[in-house]
Amino acid sequence: MSWLVHYNYWIVIVLMMIGLYLVMARHILPRKIIGLNVFQTSVFVLFISMGAVNDASAPILAEGITQYANPLPHVLILTAIVVGVSTTSLALALIVRINEAYGTIDEERIHQIDEED
Amino acid sequence: MEHLPILQVVIPLVLAPLCLLLVRQAWLIALVGSVSSLVCATFLLAGILENGSSNYYVGGWEPPWGIALSLDIVGGFIVLLVSLIATLVVAWAHHSIEDEIRDDQVNLFWCMFMLCLTGSFGIVVTGDAFNIFVFLEVSSLSTYTMIALGKDRRALTASFQYLVMGTVGATFILIAVGLLYMMTGTLNMADLAERLPALRDTSTVRAAFAFLTVGVSLKIALFPLHQWLPNAYTFAPSAVTAFLAATATKVSLYVLLRFFYTVFGADFVFDELHVDYLLLPLSLLAIFIASTVAVYQEDLKRILAYSSVAQIGYLTLGIALANSKGLTATIVHMFNHGLIKGGLFLAVGGICLRLGSTRLSDLKGAGRAMPWTMGAIVIGGCSLIGIPLTVGFISKWYLIIAALEAQMWYIAVAIVIASMIAVAYVWRIVETLYFQEGETTFREVPLYMLLPTWILIVLLVWLGVDTDLTVGIAERAAQSLLGIQL
Amino acid sequence: MHHNIIVREVANLFFPIIILFGLYVQFHGDFGPGGGFQAGVIIAVGIILYALVHGLDKTRRLIPEKAVRIGMSLGVLLYAGVGVVTLLLGAEFLNYNVLVANPLTGQHLGIFLIELGVGITVATVMVMIFYAFAGRGQE
Numbered sequence: 001m002s003w004l005v006h007y008n009y010w011i012v013i014v015l016m017m018i019g020l021y022l023v024m025a026r027h028i029l030p031r032k033i034i035g036l037n038v039f040q041t042s043v044f045v046l047f048i049s050m051g052a053v054n055d056a057s058a059p060i061l062a063e064g065i066t067q068y069a070n071p072l073p074h075v076l077i078l079t080a081i082v083v084g085v086s087t088t089s090l091a092l093a094l095i096v097r098i099n100e101a102y103g104t105i106d107e108e109r110i111h112q113i114d115e116e117d
Numbered sequence: 118m119e120h121l122p123i124l125q126v127v128i129p130l131v132l133a134p135l136c137l138l139l140v141r142q143a144w145l146i147a148l149v150g151s152v153s154s155l156v157c158a159t160f161l162l163a164g165i166l167e168n169g170s171s172n173y174y175v176g177g178w179e180p181p182w183g184i185a186l187s188l189d190i191v192g193g194f195i196v197l198l199v200s201l202i203a204t205l206v207v208a209w210a211h212h213s214i215e216d217e218i219r220d221d222q223v224n225l226f227w228c229m230f231m232l233c234l235t236g237s238f239g240i241v242v243t244g245d246a247f248n249i250f251v252f253l254e255v256s257s258l259s260t261y262t263m264i265a266l267g268k269d270r271r272a273l274t275a276s277f278q279y280l281v282m283g284t285v286g287a288t289f290i291l292i293a294v295g296l297l298y299m300m301t302g303t304l305n306m307a308d309l310a311e312r313l314p315a316l317r318d319t320s321t322v323r324a325a326f327a328f329l330t331v332g333v334s335l336k337i338a339l340f341p342l343h344q345w346l347p348n349a350y351t352f353a354p355s356a357v358t359a360f361l362a363a364t365a366t367k368v369s370l371y372v373l374l375r376f377f378y379t380v381f382g383a384d385f386v387f388d389e390l391h392v393d394y395l396l397l398p399l400s401l402l403a404i405f406i407a408s409t410v411a412v413y414q415e416d417l418k419r420i421l422a423y424s425s426v427a428q429i430g431y432l433t434l435g436i437a438l439a440n441s442k443g444l445t446a447t448i449v450h451m452f453n454h455g456l457i458k459g460g461l462f463l464a465v466g467g468i469c470l471r472l473g474s475t476r477l478s479d480l481k482g483a484g485r486a487m488p489w490t491m492g493a494i495v496i497g498g499c500s501l502i503g504i505p506l507t508v509g510f511i512s513k514w515y516l517i518i519a520a521l522e523a524q525m526w527y528i529a530v531a532i533v534i535a536s537m538i539a540v541a542y543v544w545r546i547v548e549t550l551y552f553q554e555g556e557t558t559f560r561e562v563p564l565y566m567l568l569p570t571w572i573l574i575v576l577l578v579w580l581g582v583d584t585d586l587t588v589g590i591a592e593r594a595a596q597s598l599l600g601i602q603l
Numbered sequence: 604m605h606h607n608i609i610v611r612e613v614a615n616l617f618f619p620i621i622i623l624f625g626l627y628v629q630f631h632g633d634f635g636p637g638g639g640f641q642a643g644v645i646i647a648v649g650i651i652l653y654a655l656v657h658g659l660d661k662t663r664r665l666i667p668e669k670a671v672r673i674g675m676s677l678g679v680l681l682y683a684g685v686g687v688v689t690l691l692l693g694a695e696f697l698n699y700n701v702l703v704a705n706p707l708t709g710q711h712l713g714i715f716l717i718e719l720g721v722g723i724t725v726a727t728v729m730v731m732i733f734y735a736f737a738g739r740g741q742e
Binding site for chain 2 (some may be wrong): 036039040046071073077079080083094095098101114
């Protein structure tokens with residue numbers, strides 16, 4: 001069962017593949033964005049699990065604790081999460097406007113409409 | 118003087134919220150911002166040429182604790198290109214933006230433009246791998262917004278497509294940064310370069326390299342990852358197209374150069390992993406397929422967009438040749454192509470303003486009505502082909518020398534053949550403008566719009582005749598990039 | 604949801620508590636877990652909860668869109684402004700040591716102002732995003 005030792009990486013890989021698959025295979029725009037979010041989340045998990053240290057406490061100074069988890073990946077991911085939120089809201093705003101302009105959020109339908117023009 | 122690298126980023130960052138607050142003065146603020154960053158960039162490059170490089174520790178925290186900004190000659194060169202183009206585009210765009218964008222959104226547009234500038238400068242000046250991701254997203258998010266402001270509703274879908282592909286690319290870069298941090302425990306690029314050689318044979322570092330290359334290639338629009346580019350360039354507001362076409366892909370390419378040469382090292386990239394085996398055919402495919410597709414387009418902006426994809430092929434071709442001449446050619450062409458596409462798209466923007474369309478069928482005989490604008494397009498087109506006495510010739514000349522030096526004569530032949538295809542699409546434009554009969558009742562664009570366009574066009578010819586300046590800098594830049602791993 | 608008395612009263616009860624907690628997270632950020640990002644989001648959540656219960660129009664009267672827009676700009680300006688002040692005082696960008704005579708107090712003041720800028724920006728941007736989405740199609 002040695003391959004289970006690094007189970008966090010397996011979770012990351014599975015999430016990543018689900019996310020990428022959703023981005024590529026779905027043609028309803030919000031679902032693509034959900035896929036993008038899952039994909040990004042997998043990277044967040046990768047970073048956060050990287051910062052973990054066995055038998056370590058949260059990185060806050062306290063008496064009697066000598067082992068701390070590495071706080072740097074968490075800080076990086078805080079920034080990446082903010083970037084992710086901005087991307088998601090911008091994408092959703094675009095979808096709202098696409099819906100107003102085309103009357104649909106189905107990518108294939110949009111292509112059809114564009115070709116008819 | 119010592120604060121120049123951070124000023125480059127801080128000036129547009131401070132001015133962006135001001136654009137939001139002072140609604141009526143937004144354009145003026147953007148102009149002040151881009152002019153002052155141009156001044157800043159000029160001094161910065163002059164300083165780097167004197168000292169070789171420039172380092173800055175944000176907050177006074179030295180690495181590995183703090184974030185370092187570090188710039189070499191290539192970086193200084195790119196910063197100069199970006200700020201030059203930004204200044205000309207802002208000066209040019211006052212009228213064009215008010216024409217193409219809703220009144221209440223004009224100041225928001227300038228705010229986004231300043232943020233995009235912040236991001237672009239940030240990517241170049243930073244010496245921290247994670248910072249590159251953050252600044253890349255700052256510039257990308259503002260770019261998506263600016264593209265979506267285009268008049269045509271297809272601008273929305275173009276922006277969405279770019280957003281999805283761009284985010285996947287940026288996340289790939291983030292994964293690569295994570296894997297590198299996992300192996301080395303540092304994010305500082307100089308530290309990474311020091312610690313990576315010992316870890317080269319691990320699959321983690323190789324995976325990081327692969328993720329990084331693919332992620333950045335998406336941002337560069339390297340064939341076959343270029344699908345977002347033609348639509349984005351075609352439907353964005355004219356000023357945005359000019360700015361993006363001239364700078365965005367160059368900045369991303371700089372990230373690739375930085376990681377290839379200073380972080381991973383050229384011997385790892387080319388001798389061990391043989392990235393050139395992949396990059397070379399892809400570059401050639403980009404050049405040939407995109408040029409051929411460009412010949413069959415019906416829209417002026419779209420022709421130039423596909424031509425951009427082809428030119429990106431030339432840029433990566435220089436890297437793929439894996440010698441110092443090739444690298445010089447790439448760096449020279451980054452600058453030259455920025456000037457060419459900037460000038461061309463500014464001229465096309467003028468057409469867009471007067472005619473409201475850039476379809477070839479609407480442009481018949483327009484060369485006689487707008488002689489200055491169309492003249493700019495013709496000279497820019499000649500430069501795209503690579504006719505002697507223009508900068509395009511210099512780029513191709515160095516590429517051919519590099520190919521011959523690498524003993525790949527067939528590459529040299531391919532470059533010449535590809536130029537013939539470029540002749541085909543440029544000729545199609547010229548033929549429509551001058552030799553076809555059509556309505557010619559519209560006026561020439563105003564002087565203040567012609568001036569930025571012609572500054573770029575004059576630069577095209579001047580730097581095509583007097584090559585010492587650009588080629589001299591590019592040679593030194595290539596040597597400094599290659600010298601680091603000696 | 605204005606007519607549902609339980610929802611309304613519970614929301615009214617929680618609104619000040621959420622804001623207070625947001626402020627705690629904001630100002631405790633120097634010593635423990637917390638900081639501008641989290642605090643900004645918490646405060647925005649409080650305002651959004653208020654808007655969900657009392658309606659968008661009433662919230663807009665309480666916190667006008669213009670004020671939110673100014674807040675967005677001021678937050679970024681505060682952040683960058685601290686950096687510019689340190690530059691003017693002759694140190695590196697965001698080198699808080701020079702803000703006051705004592706470097707330790709300077710570090711404290713610097714990070715406090717920076718986090719305040721971040722908090723203001725995040726809270727106002729979140730509210731702005733909510734306004735933009737919720738108000739779409741109503742104008």
